[in-house]
Amino acid sequence: MGVTSHRGAGRGAVRDELRRAVGKIAAGSAVPVFPMAGVGGRDAARRIRLSRRLEVVSSPRAANVLLIAGEITPRLLRPAIRIHDQASPPRATLFLIAGGAPEPDVPSKPEAGSNTEVAAVESALRTHAIRDRFFPFAGLVHQESEVEAASRALHRDLVLAERATEPAIQPDRPPLPWRGRGPYGHGGKGMTGGAPYGRPLPERGNDRDGLQLDRLPLRIGPFFPPLVPGLLLDVELHGDVVQAAELGPNPFSGYVGASATCPFMRALASPVRIADLELSRARSHLRWLSDALHALDLSALSIRALALAERLEADNVPLISAELARFSRRLERSRTLTWATRGVGHIRVDQVGDTHGPVARATGVEADARCDDIEYLALGFRPIVHDDGDAWARWRQRIGEARQSLRLVTQAGDRRSGGAGIVEDPRGMIRLQTHTLDSTSQLLPELVTGREWGDAVLAAVSLDLDLERDARLTSVIEEGR
Amino acid sequence: MTIGTDHAPLFADVLFWMLAVGSVLAGWRVFRADSMVRAAYWLLASFAGTAGILLLLHARFLGLILLLMMAGEMTIMAAFMVMFMMNPAGLNPMNMVHQHRTAIIAGVGAFLGLAAVGVFGEFPARPLLDASQVTADLGVELLGDSMMVFETAGVALLATMIGSIALAAHRGRFGPADEGSEPPALVPEAETVRPGDSRDEEQS
Amino acid sequence: MSLEILLVVAAALFGIGVYGALSQQSFVMIMMGLEMMLNGAILAGVSLWYFSAAGSPKGQLLAIVAMAVMAVEAAIGFALVINIYRVRKADITEKVKALRG
Amino acid sequence: MTDVAAGVLALGVALFLGVYLVSVLDRFVSDLVAGHGLTANVFWAGPRRAVLLLLQQPSRTERPDAEAWAFAPALLGALGALGLATIPLAPELPLADNADGIVLFGAAMALVMVAVFLHGWSANSVFPLIGAYRFVALALSYEMPLALVLISAALPAESLSVGEIIRSQTDVWNVIRQPLGLPIYMVTVAGLAFWGPLRLPDAADLSGGTRAEVSGPALAAWEVGRSMVLVAAAAMGAAAFLGGWLGPWLPGVVWMGLKTLVLLVLIVWSGHHLARVRTERFVVVAWVVLIPLALIDVFLSGWLALAAR
Amino acid sequence: MITAGALLMVVGTTTIALLVLRWVGGAVRRETIPEPQRLPFLGGNPPTTHAWSRYHIRYYAMALLFLAFDMEMVFMYPWAVVFVREGTVALVEMLMFIVILLLGILYAWREGALEWA
Known part of the structure; x- marks a missing residue:
């Protein structure tokens, strides 16, 4: 992207020199990255927040x-x-194919020949195909540890103009042809008709307030940072209040089978060490806590x-559980956190089934499910219950469960549990015999309707949805039947 | 007799002409702009011009308070216009104008009439000399002679608050206004007919 | 910057206000015409306060009352617009011939 | 004319230092709270990011109001500069310190609402629009307590000029005389400069709110403008409540700088520790709690000023 | 110092900031921005309509309250200047004025006009 200046080569050289000097300064800055999580990529997309050299931005424009x-x-x-075309040049794309690093305490390489290993190779091939067809200039990384180095290298080359910015993939055409149409060539017709500048104007709709004003029908996309990756939410906004909400299709369904790395899935078939189960539960709740704090602007x-x-x-469980104790005491004492979440996303008892886990x-x-498991009862396990049913209760519920899990890990020794087709996942009870999966995402539309947008997002975050887990479980239950 | 600030009369005149022409042009743009938000903020620009001129006339407090008031008011006006206008952002340029000729004649007539009064009328020439105590004099006036104006303004504002909320708010203390509130029966004991009742349809 | 020029500028603002109030169809734009008229009135009032009234506080008070009128008029005007819109879905004067109950 | 030039120069230096300080403080507190080690990168990250943004292409949406979109960050910066201009940074450095300093400051803070609304509205995209309208609700509720609290500071000084207010605090600072003043001031000013828990127009639940569609130089100008408004607000807080340039041993400007720094640290610290508030609930709190409290503060300080006469 | 200086400084800062913004924007080689890059950001899906719409501001009752209550500041600034000279009479007068206006806020709060409509 050399700066071509038509005012003579001398001036051009000075400009290039200036451009390079400025580029060197800019290359030293943190790399603005906009992460998009596909199958198995959610944890990796969240982990890059930890690195000091990358800065996760909230919109592709600044990436x-x-x-x-x-x-x-x-x-x-x-x-x-x-989203790739919405990013502002100079831009580059980086693919992370290995589906993120497996859980640290699970054997990393799945046994050769097992169906998970075959599925992993197929998904890698499919990603290579997508990359070659749509993102020919994109970088490619196989291990999560290489992500930081690769994105810094891409950033450096972009800023020093050694790498050309990636062109737009979609054709350069307006959504609806409008140039030259309508009385002034702007595509509009009459007062609110036509498609001025390529988009129609919204229509009116009824409202609880008796004022018939415009409704904005929106499909909030799969990569909307405050919400869960993959969540498609069809929303009708009236001002900033959600008039109607509907859950879109699950983009992962049909592309994910049983996962070998998740201890809870393995516990469905064969007994698994209680220490692994509780460690994974604590880790899942803490990751949710990180997303929830980020949605409240506490980055x-x-x-x-x-x-x-x-x-x-x-x-290092004792060390971490001591740190977590201090951290959670501080969160529970914070009054602004209580004000921000109390009364948000209230769920009544009749709305919630018994398979909704922490939300229930x-x-x-x-x-x-752990209540009727003798191993857990031997450890003196008693489920934590709160009864307000609002976002603040769910916060305290998950923090309490995380601390309880860490206590269970220290006492568990190498007891084993599971293998009877029923297990308590961080997001709910999984029973193989039931035919359908009643996941907490069904609660979202009712929770969000009639709320102001800020409360709606906080309610959605407090449900701790995971669409990939739902897709995997439906496919496992399908096979089971 | 031109009035200049203490040591830069030319500078004050140039500034005055800039503000005056800017204010009038902004006023004209208000009714020419397609987008409602632009119309409201052109009006704010016109008010800012007037506030600037008030500052040059040593009515410092009035100019600043006009600017402060108008910032809030014009944003609310923009929000209300966007809320009710058919084509709020002017995406379909249309002119929402009627009886255009009479309006122009009335406008020009008003301008010429008032300008004539301004230019040919004799006004007593008692210019303000010491401008340092202007705000203090206003304070004394408000608390002393014009205390009635001050308090009645308070009551008028209270009436405005209650009136505008009673008119605009849909949901009062007892829930939505048009829900469950039964029209008064014509005959004292007769059973009232609630709007939307089946019997209501037969009668109307 | 003499009294005559100031009064001409105020008259110009007032004239634009009159044109705006008469020519526009939408309620809120008519209210903007009114505000423009009040703008001219305040400018004329303060100019006369400076040149002819030797800065008497009553002149300033007139300007403040004019601002109070502006605020009250805007508040009641918007309340009426909301009420009419809720009842009649009308936001331009054509549709509302009479304010029947 | 020379003292105007000196005043403008002093204002420019103060603004530049203030903006740089805000970026350093924000990164410093963020690293401290996040538990990262503290590195010198804190000092270079801000300017480097600004240079990087200058190289990025400014983006546009399908049908924006381009002029208003470009004008909004510039207006925000200009209002921050105007707000700081009303505050004499040292006894001999008054720039626009006319007799009605706090009214000019109030007008500048009221016009911030116009800049943020234009910035959100012009993008013609849903989330900036929601952010813009949210900020109008917030700013309408916070203009009043801000003005009332500054009026209560002006009562003992018997004048609206900031210099007089500072001089009236020679024997006791307003933060001691009027205990309610500074807390209410910090809450309203954090709201009007949309920083910390009151960061509603650019909140994370709108994925960046009014700056979700902004990139390149416009984003850099927006964040610089926002920091300028915060610096002006902190400086006015120092002048009206912490005695401005009054203080033993050190020269006036240094005291002013230190007190502004203390208030800046307070606001930036609150940004990383207090959760973002809910819009509707905080509008009700502003009308029902803050305005009556501010009025009580006005009458208390009025009664005190009478008693002290 | 003359207030016009402040005005000049504001106008100067705004224009300078605007020019720097435009010039710097221009310094980076600017091809025209292609249509797909102009798509508003909704997380990946295109919007069906323009975002500019008759936006239902839910706090319109509070806005009307603000319009009326805004005048209270206008009367309070001059009062503050002369308050100490005037003595307790001024205090009582302003107290009456403020109590009247607080009644309006109390009414609005009770009617629920401050919450989202």
């Missing part, structure tokens, strides 16, 4: 490097292409929670 972690399923492909505290989650291993227990329903 230089677009990180695509994990496999892009067909329903995520077009949104990913749109520094969210990095601290994330650091706790990622440092957690079998050997935070509404007063004492339903936990």
Whole structure:
């Protein structure tokens, strides 16, 4: 992207020199990265927040490097292409193919020939195909540890103009042809008709307030930072209040099978060490805590929670649980956190089933698969229950469960549990015999309707949704039947 | 007789002409702009011009308070216009104008009439000399002679608050205004007919 | 910057206000015409306060009352606009011939 | 004319230092709270990011209001500069310190709402629009307590000029005389400069709110403008409540700088420790709690000023 | 110092900031921005309509309250200047004025006009 100046070569050389000097300064800055999480990429896309040299930005406009972690399923492909074109040049894309590092305490290499290993190779091939066809200039990384170095290299080359910015993938055409149409060539007609400048004007709709004003029908996309990756939410906004909400299709369904790395899935078939189960539960709750703090504009505290989650291993549990105790006491004492979440996303007891895990227990329903497991009862396990059913109750519920899990890990020794087709996942109870999966994402539309946008997002975050887990479980239950 | 600030009369005149022409042009743009938000903020620019001129006339407090008031008011006006206008952002340029000729004649007539009064009328020439105590004099006036104006303004503002909320708010203390509130029965004991009742349709 | 020029400028603002109030169809734009008229009035008032009234506080008070009128008029005007829109879905004067109950 | 030039120069230096200080403080507190080690990068990260943004291409949406979009960050910066101009940074450095300093400051803070609304509205995209309208609700509720609290500071000084207010605090600072003043001031000013827990227009739940569609130089100008408004607000807080340039041993300007720094640290610290508030609830709190409290503060300090006469 | 100086400084800062913004924007080689890059950001999906719409501000009752209550400041600034000279009479007068206006806020709060409509 050399600066071509038509005012003579001398002037051009000076400009290039100036451009290079400025580029060298800019190359030293933190790399603005916009992460997009596909299959298995959610944890990797969250972990880059920890690195000091990368700065995760909240919109593709401010991003230089677009990180695509994990496999892009067909329903995520077009949104990913749109976001790539929305990024402002100079831009570059980086693919992370290995689907993120496996859980630290699980054998990294799945046994050769097992169906998970075959599925991993297929997904890598599919990602290579997407990359070659749509993102020919994109960088490619196989291990998560190389992501930081690769994105800094891409950033350096972009800024020093040694690497050309990636052109737009979609054709340069307005959404609806409008030039030259309508009385003034702007595509409009009459007062509110036509498609002025390529888009129609919204229509009116009824409202609880009796004023018939415009409704904005929106599909909030799979890569909307405050919400969960992959979540498609069809929303009708009336001002900033959500008039109607509907859950879109799950983009991961049909592309994910049983995962070998998740201890809870393995516990469905064969018994697994209780220490592994509880460690993974604590890590999952802490990662949720990091996302929830980030949605409340507390990015520094969210990095601290994330650091706790990622440092957690079998050997440093006492240290981490002491740190977590201090951290959670401080959160529970913070009054602004209570004001921000109390009364948000209230769920009644009848709305919630007994397979909704922490969300059910935070509404007063004492339903936990671990209750009728003799191993857990021997450890003196008693489920934690809160009964307000609002976002603040769910916060305290998950923090309490994380601390309880860490206590269970220290006492568990190498007891084993599971293998009977029923297990308590961090997000709910999984029973193989039931035919359908009743996941907490069904609660979202009702929770969000009639709320102001800020409360709606806080309610959605407090549900701790995971669409990839839902897709995997539905496919496992399908096979089971 | 031109009035200059203490040591830069030319500078004050240039500034005055800039502000005056700017204010009038902004006023004209208000009714020419397609986008409602632009119309409201052109009006704010016109008010800012007037506030600047008030500052040059040593009515410092009035100019600044006009600017402060108008910032809030014009943003609310922009928000209300966007809320009710058919084509708020002017994406479909259209002119929402009627009886255009009479309006122009009335406008020009008003301008010429008032300008004539301004130019040919004799006004007593008692210019303000010491401008340092202007705000203090206003304070004394408000608390002393014009205390009635001050308090009645308070009551008028209270009436405005209650009136505008009673008119505009849909949901009062007892829930939405048009829900469950039954029209008064014509005959004292007769059973009232609630709007939307089946019997209501037969009668109307 | 003499009294005559100031009064001409104020008259110009007032004239634009009159044109705006008469020519526009939408309620809120008519209210902007009114505000423009009040703008001219305040400018004329303060100019006369400076040149002819030797800075008497009552002159300033007139300007403050004019601002109070502006605020009250805007508040009641918007309240009426909301009420009419809720009842009649009308935001331009054509549709509202009479303010029937 | 020379003292105007000196005043403008002093203002420019103060603004530049203030903006740089805000960026360093923000990164410093963020690293401290996040538990990272503290490195010297804190001092270079801000300017480097600004240079990087200058190289990025400014983006546009399908049908923006381009002029208003470009004008909004410039207006925000100009209002921050105007707010700081009303505050005499040292006894001999008054720039626009006319008799009605706090009214000019109030007008500048009221016009910040116009700049943020234009910045959100012009993008013609949903989330900046929601951010813009949210900020109008917030700013409408916070203009009043801010003006009332500054009026209560002006009562003992018997004048609206900031220099007089500072001189009236020679024997006791307003933060001691009027205990309610500084807390209410910090809450309203954090709201009007949309920093910390009151960062509603650019909140994370709108994925960046009014700056979700902004990139390149416009984003750099927006963040510089926002820091300028914060510096002006902190300086006015130091002048009206912490006695401005009054203080033993050190020269006036240094005292002013230190007190502004203390208030800046307070606001930036609150940004990383207090969760973002809910818009509707905080509008109600502003009308029902802050305005009555501010009025009580006005009458208390009025009664005190009478008693002290 | 003359207030016009402040005005000049504001106008100067704004224009300078605007020019720097435009010039710097221009310094980076600017091809015209292609249509797909202009798509508003909704997380990956295109919007179906323009965002500019008749936006239902939910706090319109509070806005009307603000319009009326804003005048209270206008009367309070001059009062503050002369308050100490005038003595307790001024205190009582302003107290009456403020109590009247606080009644308005109390009414609005009770009617629920401050919450989102």
